Amino acid sequence: AQSVTQPDIHITVSEGASLELRCNYSYGATPYLFWYVQSPGQGLQLLLKYFSGDTLVQGIKGFEAEFKRSQSSFNLRKPSVHWSDAAEYFCAVGGLTGGGNKLTFGTGTQLKVEL
């Protein structure tokens, strides 16, 4: 069965600092990988996705993520964080069985941005 681990429950960074949110997955084949962001009281917004090809993917709002098969990781990065980035971030994996968009989510990382 597929699973996702986000080791950091809470992260605090200063505005302007760089950010890396960790995500590790367990899946028997090449997974479909996603990062979503959820602001308070909102639904989920897709930041970026990896299906195949270039392992460094660019997303919206200046985010990027790198797929590393050898480490079973898909970490999310941003070079300079803005106060508006404060939210909860979810990593998710989709498999070929049942469709790449039938998702298993990690437990989420709550990002706080200090001004």
Added chain:
Amino acid sequence: SAVISQKPSRDICQRGTSLTIQCQVDSQVTMMFWYRQQPGQSLTLIATANQGSEATYESGFVIDKFPISRPNLTFSTLTVSNMSPEDSSIYLCSVASGTNTEAFFGQGTRLTVV
């Protein structure tokens, strides 16, 4: 991306009653899913809503408790039946245009059972 409308956005319900949540998409989509997000938790897939046939439920979720309809390619409903306080959660509809394309989410329905 598709525009997804969920109704109601929130509700407070008495235990023992049922609530039906609607998910409307502005374009035809192949895949529709329902997720639950319990307070302070991550999202868990309840079921895949299949057009014209019974939904496919994940382990731990049953049709009697969470009946789902999907009469066409743009609309689905999830009913939370015989509610208890443990059903207090955010319920989210998710859609995808194809089997292996990215999924988009509605704003969710925040349900509180008292």
